[in-house]
Amino acid sequence: MPLSISKAEMEEMQAFVKHSHRVDLSAYMLELEPEKRALMLRFFSKEQLAELFAELPAEDKINLIESLAQVDLPDILAELDSDELVDSLQELPSNLVTKLLLHIPENRRQVINRLLNYPEGSVGSLMSADYIAVRKRAKVSEVLEKLKTSTAGHEHLNTIFVIDDERRLNGYLYLADLLRLDTEDLSSIIHWRPLTITTGADQEEAAKLFHKYSLLVLPVCDSEQRLVGIITADDIFEVISEEIYEDYALMQGMAPSESSYLETSVITLAKKRIVWLLFLMLSATVTGGIIDHYEAVLSTAVALTAFIPMLMDSGGNSGSQSSTLIIQSLALDELDFSDSVHVVWKEFRVGFLVGTVLALVNILRMLLFTDTDFLVMLTVSVTLLLTIILAKLVGGFLPLLAKKLKQDPAVMAGPLVTTIVDACALLIYFKVAQILIGL
Template identity: 35%
Template sequence: MPSMRATSDRPSVPAIKRLLRADDLAAVSEQVEGLRPRQAISLLERLPQRERALVFRMLPKPLAIDVFDGLDNPLQADLVHALQGEEVADVFARLDPEDRVGLLDELPAVVASRLVRALPEQERTRTSAVLGYPPRSIGRRMSAQIITVRPDHTAEEALERMRRNLDSAETVYTLLVTDDERRLVGALRLRDLLAADPAERVAGMLHSTEAVEVGESAELAARRCADHRLLALPIVDAEGRAVGILSVDDALAILEEAESEDAARSGGSEPLRRPYLSTPVRRLVTSRVVWLFVLAIGASLTVQVLERFEDTIAQMVVLSVFIPLLIGTGGNTGNQAATTVTRALALGDVTPRDILAVLAREARTGVSLGIIIGAAGFGVAALVYGVPIGLVVGLTLLCICSLAASIGGIMPLIAKRIRVDPAVFSNPFITTFVDAAGLIVYFLIARAVLGL
């Protein structure tokens, strides 16, 4: 019987590395034998690729299967490349079809084809069905392992049907109720089924439920599952036939991936799609370097604006002192608006059709912020550099906050309308645009107020 090792007593990564360097594989095996799946996953995520494969081989087979299933798809792909064919084929065959497809998307076509061909015929058919759905659709992430009952079934018959499929079903807390042609007519909660009289018909217990088509975006389907607080969301085809189910834990995993992707892109990089410590340095570089080049090119707009108003700066050098303050305030204001609206888009609170309403709200918000920040800027600048300079700084902050909030608010909606990820159009590009536009406003106000 494996020992129940506390989380705090799990082997540390440095300790495992020392044992591997000393070729003390017996000690490594002893260290990992009693781990729980979550502990083993955490350990493997922090090891380099070669050492990860060595440690994985030492896990007891039942634990190895659970651990492989719990790893991110890129780490699974690393293990596929490192392990022998028969080891991979056995673990691969034990995955659910939707989990297999996630792994296959990470593998070269030749390796993926070999793994699919090695599957038993029934599992190969189930996997091919999931592969037939569009990438990023809910069909790729749903589970086809569902329990269906008909309205004319009794509670006793429904319970017996559930017991027969207990080991293979994705979830038993929600049963799908379908007609003779497998069209979805409702859902049945396990609680209601257990409380019912054995002779009571399912038709009297079923309730209406949300459902999404199999081709819909996985993120939108997961959001709907979360919004309606469902333990499982039915998935149907174009004719309304039940083809699968999205469980709440899978929905949360999809939303976590989407949040990570948005956070990375709004910060000017590509998502890693794997734990940080298991990400090669070259992957960290490639995830950031392209964006840095794009933003550097965008920042050249700011340089050009400064060159255009070089004479103005020469006449009043003190104006250059406030440039970091102004462009920083504008960028932060725009980013705040963009982040708020992008989040509202994700939650379904707004749509691209609401662009005028969002523009009006963000313009008013920007003006209000500009009045507050501008008044503070005027007071400080006037005390140190005189009232005229204070007036220039205060008016510029008012204009920049109004402009940045308005642009930051509508850019995610425009991105959504043209089918671009709103996070891509968010913070980096808004900051670049607001920097250049804010400097133009600043120098135009300075010329008007100071008579330059």
């Protein structure tokens, strides 16, 4: 059945393509019916098609490739920066990657293959090979000519790198300084001893450098300090976002997912959640065992039972606060295992202050709203103070220990801290009850 669309709709569609950002375009395209999507593609320039291709999910990339004429593919692939092209190829099936590589010129294909061979998660797999590099003896006119003929994106041209005859990185200069220069000599605007990172480094290390030094671009070198690529700030945003999501998932006791929520199957979601839930369920038998062990204490002072949830929740929340703060500091390289003593001492003082306030407020609350024996009130409040202190110490130290053991500190937050603190809180509670109430 032929597609029915009015002239006004076509004009509106054409105007939307002309004036919209590529992110909005890709989102809009995904909502269209296949027939309207095919019609809308007619209004795209080759540059816009390349931008759309880079933004679309893997399945829609495949559909777009199948809908394009073979003669258009080389031009569209040529419009993509090397890092965007590599990211796209990594999402596609190997047979389709082989097909697309045939549409790329030999000299560029070698570069793309080299980038594809870097390990996933390494700086080499993230970097772009599109940049401007000149010799330090180059003249301003030569550099400007290179800029004019470059096919790199605008974000790759703001910084120009200075190399020697062996392609070792010597320095860099800014495009703005170049345009303001009133001589042919570059030496006065070159910044020497640039900050660099190697191809084998983890992407997270690059993210830390961008954050610490407020970088817009970071040159990537091989083991011999030869310039092989660059990472720009827009490249690192996704890395930072993925790291935040991964840490948050681990802190909630889940394995991170690479797909969106709606694209992930129920079975996959269940698999990612079940391991931690099983661990927490089984570890809860420890707290149950503690309660069984002190059953005589509870039967003698039944009022103690009502305050167990409050003590466990307060301890768990308090520990999670500390672990979250320490994990953030570890991610920013503000802390290391060598700072353990300072962290423990600080968290002890914080726990004492917070626990004292909570304990006093708890006594006041019980005096005003409950008819509880004074010794029970004292037992609950002393336990609350000690539990808060312990939770702060556990929450502060466990992420540091994980870092020392080369594990992700986020694993030591959330559910794990809560589980440990819950068991300790019960032990403290019953021991304090035995001492103060004499049970």
